[in-house]
Amino acid sequence: MxxxxxxxGFICALLVRYAPxxxxxxxxxxxxxxxxxxxxxRAEKASDASVNANFIRYxxxxxxxxxxxxxxxxxxxxALIADRAPETLxxxxxxxxxxxxxxxxxxxxxxxxxxxxxxxGLSSAxxxxxxxxxxxxxxxxxxxxxxTSGVVLMIVVAPxxxxxxxxxxxxxxxxxxxxxxxxxxxxxxxxxxxxxxPPSAPQLLALAAASVSMAIxxxxxxxxxxxxxxxxxxxxxxxxxxxxxxxxxxxxxxxLATTVAMTLAGARPWGEERKPEATR
Amino acid sequence: xKVVRGCALVFLSLVGMAAIxxxxxxxxxxxxxxxxxxxxxxxxxxxxxxxxLGRDRWARLWYGTRISLTLAPAAALVSCAAAALAGGGxxxxxxxxxxxxxxxxxxxxxxxWFFLLLMVRAFLPLNAAPLASIALTFALLGALxxxxxxxxxxxxxxxxxxxxxxxxxxxxxCRAARVLWRQLLPNVAPVLWAQFWVxxxxxxxxxATLGMLxxxxxxPLPSWGGMLRELEGAPSFRQWWLFAPxxxxxxxxxxxxxxxxxxxxxx
Numbered sequence: 001m002x003x004x005x006x007x008x009g010f011i012c013a014l015l016v017r018y019a020p021x022x023x024x025x026x027x028x029x030x031x032x033x034x035x036x037x038x039x040x041x042r043a044e045k046a047s048d049a050s051v052n053a054n055f056i057r058y059x060x061x062x063x064x065x066x067x068x069x070x071x072x073x074x075x076x077x078x079a080l081i082a083d084r085a086p087e088t089l090x091x092x093x094x095x096x097x098x099x100x101x102x103x104x105x106x107x108x109x110x111x112x113x114x115x116x117x118x119x120x121g122l123s124s125a126x127x128x129x130x131x132x133x134x135x136x137x138x139x140x141x142x143x144x145x146x147x148t149s150g151v152v153l154m155i156v157v158a159p160x161x162x163x164x165x166x167x168x169x170x171x172x173x174x175x176x177x178x179x180x181x182x183x184x185x186x187x188x189x190x191x192x193x194x195x196x197x198p199p200s201a202p203q204l205l206a207l208a209a210a211s212v213s214m215a216i217x218x219x220x221x222x223x224x225x226x227x228x229x230x231x232x233x234x235x236x237x238x239x240x241x242x243x244x245x246x247x248x249x250x251x252x253x254x255x256l257a258t259t260v261a262m263t264l265a266g267a268r269p270w271g272e273e274r275k276p277e278a279t280r
Numbered sequence: 281x282k283v284v285r286g287c288a289l290v291f292l293s294l295v296g297m298a299a300i301x302x303x304x305x306x307x308x309x310x311x312x313x314x315x316x317x318x319x320x321x322x323x324x325x326x327x328x329x330x331x332x333l334g335r336d337r338w339a340r341l342w343y344g345t346r347i348s349l350t351l352a353p354a355a356a357l358v359s360c361a362a363a364a365l366a367g368g369g370x371x372x373x374x375x376x377x378x379x380x381x382x383x384x385x386x387x388x389x390x391x392x393w394f395f396l397l398l399m400v401r402a403f404l405p406l407n408a409a410p411l412a413s414i415a416l417t418f419a420l421l422g423a424l425x426x427x428x429x430x431x432x433x434x435x436x437x438x439x440x441x442x443x444x445x446x447x448x449x450x451x452x453x454c455r456a457a458r459v460l461w462r463q464l465l466p467n468v469a470p471v472l473w474a475q476f477w478v479x480x481x482x483x484x485x486x487x488a489t490l491g492m493l494x495x496x497x498x499x500p501l502p503s504w505g506g507m508l509r510e511l512e513g514a515p516s517f518r519q520w521w522l523f524a525p526x527x528x529x530x531x532x533x534x535x536x537x538x539x540x541x542x543x544x545x546x547x
Contacts, residue, residue: 004390011387015403132533134485135394136492137526140511217392221489235395236493239402247399255390262390 001259006059008255012248013055058248067249072241073234077249080234088219088230095153096215100208102154103161108192110166111173124166127159135218139225149226156218157211164207168200175199209265213258281541288535295532299349302342310343311335311500321521328521331510335500341525344502348484349532351418356479358422360472363429368468370430371437372460381434388427396424397486401495413498417490421483429475436471440464477540481533488529504529 033041058068067077106127110120130138135156142152172178173196181191197204216232223232231250238246303309307325314320314334322329328337370381388396401420408416440446440463449463484504490496491505499506507525514522 004387007387008390012399015400128534128537129530132481132485132530132537133526134488134492134505134508134529136489137508137511137529140514144514144517213392217394220394220398221493224493235398239398240494242402244403247402251391251395251399254392254395258392259390 001263004259005252005255009058009248009252010051010055012251013051013058015244068245070238070243070246072238072243072246077246080246081231081249081253084229084231084234087228088223088232091150091153091219091223091228091230092212092215094148094150095157095219096211098151098154099157099161099211099215102158103165106158106162107165107169111169111196112188112192114170114173120166123162127162130155130159131163134221136221136225139222143226149222149228149230152222152226153215153218156222157215160214161207161211164210165204168203168207169196172196172200205265209258209261212261216254216257284538285541288538291531292535292539295345295528296349299342299345302339302346306336306339306342308336308339310340310502312339328524337507337521337524340502340507341528344504344507344525345528345532347414347497347501348487348504348529351414352421352480352483352487353476355418355422355425355483356476358419359425359479360429360476362423362426363433363475364468364472366426367430367433368437368464371434371441372464374438378434378438381430385427385431388424393424393482394486394489397421397490398493398495400424401490408498410498410501413496414501414503417487417496418483421486425479425483429472429479432475433468433471436468437464440467474540477536481536481540484529484533484536 065078070077070080073080106123110123138156139152178191178195181195220232220236223230224236235250314330317330318334319332320326320330326336326338331337366381370378404416446463449459487496487503488505488508491503492508496505497503504525510522
């Protein structure tokens with residue numbers, strides 16, 4: 001896990017170094033600068049040329065809480081992240097919590113009432129329609145309707161959870177031991193919690209981990225459109241301003257969050273055990 | 281479901297035909313300016329009105345549709361080709377290559393897809409020429425979308441390598457090239473085909489989102505994402521015509537999903 005996060009950071013550092021214009025300082029265009037000052041600027045930039053040295057210097061600083069300086073925001077990156085992370089975490093908590101509630105609540109009836117073809121068809125069609133709308137458009141529509149960014153995230157992620165959960169729960173309800181449990185008169189809630197959800201638990205856990213990744217991905221356009229001062233908006237602004245040090249840090253943070261989620265769920269990102277999702 | 285898929289196919293065919301050559305049937309080109317009619321509301325001459333520069337939105341919508349519907353499949357083709365090479369090679373050779381592929385794809389998939397796209401796009405020039413921005417956007421989509429399909433292809437190749445017909449072909453003395461051509465490729469092709477159809481709607485949506493965030497195709501070339509940026513100026517739903525690109529995009533992607541469900545059934 002640590003290796004993956006470090007590798008993500010190192011690749012980012014490589015991209016920063018070899019991005020067009022990486023070793024050029026805009027201040028060089030200033031006609032008032034003397035030759036000595038220009039030479040000093042170029043020497044300063046040339047000292048940044050070594051990717052390895054820079055990355056090691058960055059890691060040393062990171063250990064002491066120094067993540068670098070954002071030129072576009074004119075602030076230390078650690079302070080920027082600390083300021084914006086709570087907003088994103090709050091949004092993710094509302095969005096993911098709500099999305100799971102809606103997704104599961106919509107998926108369970110499709111399995112429970114196996115002859116409710118109309119409900120299954122309508123709910124699947126609604127999910128397909130919502131999945132066909134870009135997150136940014138959903139954010140605009142919700143913004144016009146006066147909804148918060150957390151609710152937008154919920155609306156964007158819920159159809160994905162519904163779709164995967166439905167594909168797990170419908171076959172689980174069709175298993176012979178569920179028919180047997182129903183024939184023996186077990187209550188529906190007991191059937192659900194003792195005989196349907198437990199066999200699907202590993203896949204649902206993997207889906208929970210994947211939903212963190214989905215939500216983080218969707219948070220960027222949503223925060224950008226809804227003007228939420230979170231990490232997604234920070235990443236977007238950094239991308240527009242080509243503030244590459246901010247992007248490296250946010251990348252490592254996001255890689256850490258998703259790999260922790262995957263590790264906790266015991267799933268490798270999009271591994272073979274989740275192949276049915278990948279083919280969808 | 282057959283009726284739904286049939287309708288989806290007919291709709292996509294109609295959109296495709298309309299988008300092939302919009303210059304034949306639209307009133308203006310995507311960059312023609314009607315300087316006396318900026319920000320005009322919908323009318324008979326301009327069914328979706330004009331934008332702030334006086335350009336016909338209806339014409340721009342169809343030119344943008346052509347770009348999205350041509351280049352999203354092209355990008356999907358690139359990522360499927362990369363996935364076939366990487367995943368197929370790793371699954372066929374096994375050992376170190378297989379491990380390397382798993383590690384590389386772990387690395388790619390440890391980041392959310394859209395975040396990865398945004399990050400890598402930021403490292404490339406943002407003020408590229410319009411045509412270069414098209415190539416850049418869709419090359420990026422194609423290049424970054426290889427990891428998930430590569431894993432699926434790798435797993436498929438591994439499965440085929442342990443199947444009875446494969447052993448039989450080897451036992452019959454078939455050369456490696458013949459086994460590859462006659463046994464492996466025909467069995468991997470449906471998997472790749474399914475991955476292609478998964479990628480197309482995903483890339484259409486990704487381009488739209490990138491465009492809305494100002495990181496997509498550069499002006500004056502139209503794209504669905506670029507046109508959707510106009511929503512920023514929409515104070516309410518009353519300017520319904522600004523939502524036309526979103527409606528067309530959603531209809532196209534929903535239709536593709538309906539057809540995709542058929543592909544899934546067949547794989």
